[in-house]
Amino acid sequence: MSERNTLPEIFESFADARKQGFLAAKAVKDAGKNLVGYYCTFTPVEVIMAAGAVPVGLCATSDETIPESEKVLPRNLCPLVKSSYGFAVTDKCPYFYFSDLIVGETTCDGKKKMYELLDEVKPTHILQLPNEGKSQRSLDYFREEVQSFKERLEKEFNVTITNEDLKKAIQLKNRQRETLKEFYNLMSLTPPPVSGLDIHKALYGSEFKFDKEAQIVEMQALTKQIYETYKVEGSKISENAPRILITGCTIAGATEKIITAIEENGGVVVTYENCFGTKAVEEMIDETLEPIDGIARKYLNTPCSVMSNNQDRLDKLSELITRFKVDGVVDVVLQACHTYNIEGFSVKRHVKEKHNLPYIALETDYASSDTGQLKTRLGAFIEML
Amino acid sequence: MIYMGIDIGSVCAKGAILQGDRLEKVILPTGWNIKETANLLKSTLLTQAGAREEDITRVVATGYGRVSIPYADKKVTEITCHARGAVYLNPNARTIVDIGGQDSKVISVDADGRVQDFVMNDKCAAGTGRFLQVMAHVLEVEVDELDQLARYDEAVTINAMCTVFAESEIISLLAQGTDKGAIAAGILSSISQRIQHLSSRISVLDQLIFTGGVSNSNVLRHMLSEKLKLEVHHHCDAQFAGAIGAALLAREICD
Ligand code: SF4
Ligand code: SF4
Numbered sequence: 001m002s003e004r005n006t007l008p009e010i011f012e013s014f015a016d017a018r019k020q021g022f023l024a025a026k027a028v029k030d031a032g033k034n035l036v037g038y039y040c041t042f043t044p045v046e047v048i049m050a051a052g053a054v055p056v057g058l059c060a061t062s063d064e065t066i067p068e069s070e071k072v073l074p075r076n077l078c079p080l081v082k083s084s085y086g087f088a089v090t091d092k093c094p095y096f097y098f099s100d101l102i103v104g105e106t107t108c109d110g111k112k113k114m115y116e117l118l119d120e121v122k123p124t125h126i127l128q129l130p131n132e133g134k135s136q137r138s139l140d141y142f143r144e145e146v147q148s149f150k151e152r153l154e155k156e157f158n159v160t161i162t163n164e165d166l167k168k169a170i171q172l173k174n175r176q177r178e179t180l181k182e183f184y185n186l187m188s189l190t191p192p193p194v195s196g197l198d199i200h201k202a203l204y205g206s207e208f209k210f211d212k213e214a215q216i217v218e219m220q221a222l223t224k225q226i227y228e229t230y231k232v233e234g235s236k237i238s239e240n241a242p243r244i245l246i247t248g249c250t251i252a253g254a255t256e257k258i259i260t261a262i263e264e265n266g267g268v269v270v271t272y273e274n275c276f277g278t279k280a281v282e283e284m285i286d287e288t289l290e291p292i293d294g295i296a297r298k299y300l301n302t303p304c305s306v307m308s309n310n311q312d313r314l315d316k317l318s319e320l321i322t323r324f325k326v327d328g329v330v331d332v333v334l335q336a337c338h339t340y341n342i343e344g345f346s347v348k349r350h351v352k353e354k355h356n357l358p359y360i361a362l363e364t365d366y367a368s369s370d371t372g373q374l375k376t377r378l379g380a381f382i383e384m385l
Numbered sequence: 386m387i388y389m390g391i392d393i394g395s396v397c398a399k400g401a402i403l404q405g406d407r408l409e410k411v412i413l414p415t416g417w418n419i420k421e422t423a424n425l426l427k428s429t430l431l432t433q434a435g436a437r438e439e440d441i442t443r444v445v446a447t448g449y450g451r452v453s454i455p456y457a458d459k460k461v462t463e464i465t466c467h468a469r470g471a472v473y474l475n476p477n478a479r480t481i482v483d484i485g486g487q488d489s490k491v492i493s494v495d496a497d498g499r500v501q502d503f504v505m506n507d508k509c510a511a512g513t514g515r516f517l518q519v520m521a522h523v524l525e526v527e528v529d530e531l532d533q534l535a536r537y538d539e540a541v542t543i544n545a546m547c548t549v550f551a552e553s554e555i556i557s558l559l560a561q562g563t564d565k566g567a568i569a570a571g572i573l574s575s576i577s578q579r580i581q582h583l584s585s586r587i588s589v590l591d592q593l594i595f596t597g598g599v600s601n602s603n604v605l606r607h608m609l610s611e612k613l614k615l616e617v618h619h620h621c622d623a624q625f626a627g628a629i630g631a632a633l634l635a636r637e638i639c640d
Contacts, residue, residue, distance in 0.1 A: 363507065371489070372449065379507055380464030382498045 021094035037099035050165035061253025063366035125230035166291035196269025248332035390631025393450030395486035401628035470630030472498030512579025536566030
């Protein structure tokens with residue numbers, strides 16, 4: 001295992017924000033902790049925490065490293081996969097750079113094949129994920145996968161993970177989920193207290209707070225502060241602003257252009273049924289179960305389009321539509337993401353027939369060339385509401 | 386009380402004025418300087434209507450250049466404006482196919498001209514006026530001449546959807562000595578195929594009205610109506626649908 005805690009050679013060429021990221025990750029290493037990088041909502045981070053290591057999300061969100069990745073990967077591939085690989089091989093992502101171990105799951109084709117190549121850059125542990133979320137044999141299988149992940153961590157980091165360690169991690173993560181949920185539930189108010197972009201930025205930013213306890217305290221304070229201000233001063237958002245639910249592929253960084261296009265056209269994004277939004281947060285781990293069992297059950301239930309079938313996503317959409325009083329649904333598909341693209345049809349039918357709400361699907365990537373077109377499309381969509 | 390709608394497209398800038406029941410329209414090439422064009426559009430409209438600047442109650446701007454019009458009171462997307470304008474021109478319209486310079490769209494509307502659903506082409510130029518422009522250039526004709534040139538019954542199949550590839554396909558067709566008229570028909574047929582593809586994602590209802598600069602092409606109209614199995618209606622003022630819609634919206638908006 002490479003015990004890395006020096007900065008990369010190209011550090012000095014980075015802009016300030018990225019330098020800060022490198023320094024923050026280095027601080028974790030300097031404090032003697034291990035970093036474990038992961039890419040997906042299916043990663044059981046509790047096991048990483050129970051190993052005394054720090055989990056960090058690596059999902060890349062900019063097109064900066066795509067040209068580099070296309071030397072190896074095909075062009076016609078999801079930008080998230082390409083960009084993530086690109087950051088891994090260029091030393092440009094602080095968290096990948098300092099990670100001691102990488103975790104991936106066999107989710108979509110793009111990711112699982114990319115992980116095979118990633119293993120050549122840094123040790124990558126793959127959790128085999130069954131496609132069928134709801135059966136006993138899937139659960140038995142995935143439980144074993146979580147168990148071997150635990151064993152791998154014990155071996156890599158030379159630690160013993162006890163049931164107590166797991167239980168503590170579960171409680172902490174559950175509390176963090178409750179906190180995040182309370183925070184984004186603020187958007188169910190009419191008018192919403194802040195913009196959807198503000199909510200997104202706070203949720204995304206909180207991913208990179210390594211101290212979970214501190215993150216919980218900060219989030220609670222922020223929730224309270226927003227609510228108090230709202231009670232006294234009201235909201236800058238109009239009461240008549242159409243309330244939009246965003247669903248589909250992960251959006252952050254480059255794809256924030258979608259949130260911006262919605263909100264500049266007078267809409268407000270009230271909730272995100274995606275991986276920096278509700279997808280990882282809504283379901284808690286049952287603390288009364290044996291820890292590995294509880295962990296396996298929760299993660300297997302993730303309503304992601306890589307699962308077959310994924311009725312859970314439709315049910316969750318219905319619940320969110322009611323909870324956040326949604327007026328229209330925007331479905332985001334990253335280019336070449338087959339699972340979300342195909343599932344778009346079921347989502348459209350569900351939203352239109354069951355809820356009688358307008359729906360629009362957008363296919364986009366990490367480039368900015370379609371910004372104007374997105375503005376027109378989303379503008380027309382909002383004018384329709 | 387006069388209401389103005391300005392529609393700045395990538396090729397042509399259109400303006401409409403509503404004064405009671407009276408409708409005045411102006412069309413100009415967009416040119417390089419959108420602001421200048423927009424000012425010229427306004428002054429020409431005013432002269433034509435015999436009105437003064439102070440008489441203008443409200444201006445709504447639309448089209449891809451809508452953000453660059455300093456005197457607009459409100460900006461509305463071309464989709465909403467087109468829908469409204471097309472239903473004004475033809476009250477029976479329920480589906481609008483619009484082929485513009487940069488994009489093409491299929492819009493479904495209700496009797497009040499309100500958008501029910503719409504689809505737009507993706508980033509690339511396939512199926513847009515731009516595609517026609519590039520292909521006409523290869524044939525060394527103007528876009529409006531494609532129609533006359535086209536030999537409907539002999540249309541060749543153009544396989545490439547991408548503008549760049551289609552261009553080289555046409556160059557090699559010409560090199561093989563393929564008849565220009567057959568190629569011209571092939572180009573128009575390729576556009577109608579894109580539109581058919583686009584409209585498969587939306588419910589296409591009778592009556593269908595075809596708008597945008599390209600809608601003057603009889604051949605294209607004919608091809609579209611064969612592909613969509615629906616009569617394709619046209620209106621002599623179809624090019625002004627966006628500007629008229631914008632003027633109507635300017636009248637509707639209550640302050
Ligand atoms: S969308 Fe699915 S595959 Fe992608 S990060 Fe989320 S859970 Fe993982
Ligand atoms: S967006 Fe789709 S293709 Fe891309 S990583 Fe996620 S599931 Fe895979």
